[in-house]
Amino acid sequence: EMLDGERVFRLSAQAGETELVPGVSFATMGFNGTHLGPTLRATRGDKVRVHVRNELAVATTAHWHGMKVPASQDGTAHQAIAKGTTWSPSWTVEQDAATLWYHPHPHGQTELQVGSGMAGLFLIDDKEPSGLPSDYGVDDIPLIIQDVTVQSGGQREGTPTVTPIGRIGNTVIVNGTHEPHFVATTRQLRLRVLNASAARCYNLELSTGEDFHLVGTDGGLLSAPAAMSTLLLSPAERAEILLTVPQDAEVVLRSVPHDLGMTKGDNMTSGAEDTFGILRITGSKTGTEPPLPTALPSANHPEAVSGVERHFMLGDTTINGKSMDMSRIDTVVKASSTELWTVENTSKRAHNFHIHGTQFIVAAENGGPPAPRNQGWKDTVFIEPGASVQLTVPFSEFADPATPYMYHCHMLWHEDQGMMAQYVLT
Ligand code: C2O
Ligand code: CU
Ligand code: CU
Numbered sequence: 013e014m015l016d017g018e019r020v021f022r023l024s025a026q027a028g029e030t031e032l033v034p035g036v037s038f039a040t041m042g043f044n045g046t047h048l049g050p051t052l053r054a055t056r057g058d059k060v061r062v063h064v065r066n067e068l069a070v071a072t073t074a075h076w077h078g079m080k081v082p083a084s085q086d087g088t089a090h091q092a093i094a095k096g097t098t099w100s101p102s103w104t105v106e107q108d109a110a111t112l113w114y115h116p117h118p119h120g121q122t123e124l125q126v127g128s129g130m131a132g133l134f135l136i137d138d139k140e141p142s143g144l145p146s147d148y149g150v151d152d153i154p155l156i157i158q159d160v161t162v163q164s165g166g167q168r169e170g171t172p173t174v175t176p177i178g179r180i181g182n183t184v185i186v187n188g189t190h191e192p193h194f195v196a197t198t199r200q201l202r203l204r205v206l207n208a209s210a211a212r213c214y215n216l217e218l219s220t221g222e223d224f225h226l227v228g229t230d231g232g233l234l235s236a237p238a239a240m241s242t243l244l245l246s247p248a249e250r251a252e253i254l255l256t257v258p259q260d261a262e263v264v265l266r267s268v269p270h271d272l273g274m275t276k277g278d279n280m281t282s283g284a285e286d287t288f289g290i291l292r293i294t295g296s297k298t299g300t301e302p303p304l305p306t307a308l309p310s311a312n313h314p315e316a317v318s319g320v321e322r323h324f325m326l327g328d329t330t331i332n333g334k335s336m337d338m339s340r341i342d343t344v345v346k347a348s349s350t351e352l353w354t355v356e357n358t359s360k361r362a363h364n365f366h367i368h369g370t371q372f373i374v375a376a377e378n379g380g381p382p383a384p385r386n387q388g389w390k391d392t393v394f395i396e397p398g399a400s401v402q403l404t405v406p407f408s409e410f411a412d413p414a415t416p417y418m419y420h421c422h423m424l425w426h427e428d429q430g431m432m433a434q435y436v437l438t
Contacts, residue, residue, distance in 0.1 A: 041128040049132025061102040078112035083415035089119035108232035109138040123424035178211030178425030215270035228252030231371030231389030246394040248422035257295040272362040273396025335430030343435035347411035356400040368417040
């Protein structure tokens, strides 16, 4: 809907029951339905307005994860939407083409609401086409991965397992579907993968053993496709991958065992040794394999210029030894400045780190070059125990000393336990 040069979206938060696994109903929540939410889409330069109506029995919020928006429009717990009311943020899209997403952020209730299905994609397009497959639902496929719990041997929703990284389920659903199957009509697919799980990490690979190509990270496209055989995605991270579908044969995108850097026992209880199918793809009978794009439009990476360096230490559920306090400002940043943030995981638990209102560059990982999966614009980065990352963070121009943005671990049980802090731009 375009009104007076504004792109207008309407979301309504709802609760209900959804049969996510055949024969098993779950208590769920969603936007414009009882599970997940519509894909919103805008082009750089668009003015966007979203009317978010809360039809739940409890308060919620709508946060635009990865979006460069003023703090007052960011949809954190400071912009709570009381039940029965509507919140109508607006902003102008000024960032690179990317796969962003939206989800609630109510203080202490984020795991419950996101885990119940309140999540949707927000795709940003550039005015110039990228040369990548872009026929939504045909060769440009969104994959929202979540985990749910089915009672063992039973036909009912169960209770998730408590692990060092948070609560995990035993059954994976993709776009709200159990064991999805996609019949491709083209030989090349672009998958936009979002890990919308509360805690579970996925290590993606193709059952054929073939490489796929990473073409985009959280905040935009890479400068060129990067071949890889596996790709780890922790909660909230996105990856755009290109894959070649074998002609008239099947390939399964699956999640395979990985190492979260914890003890063997903690890795195991945290689900890191599990194998799950994510998407079964049947290749089309015809069609030639299109060439891989050699270059992708991408913006220049920022230089750290301001000289301000900060250090953050991740504990079990704390940042710099503190728990979230909505009335405390932890960090004051000059608007439009670029800072160098070092984030060190000093606990025995795996974590990740997300900063609101910006996209950053991983300048270093453990003092060396970042892993290939972290060599693009990011808003969430995985940090295993004992590891550290250095982030070059260009902050926006939206000075507002009265309204904080957040940075936090995006493993939602950790976040709800208080592993979150606040910054303002002045
Ligand atoms: Cu995806 Cu603070 O959130
Ligand atoms: Cu966010
Ligand atoms: Cu964490």
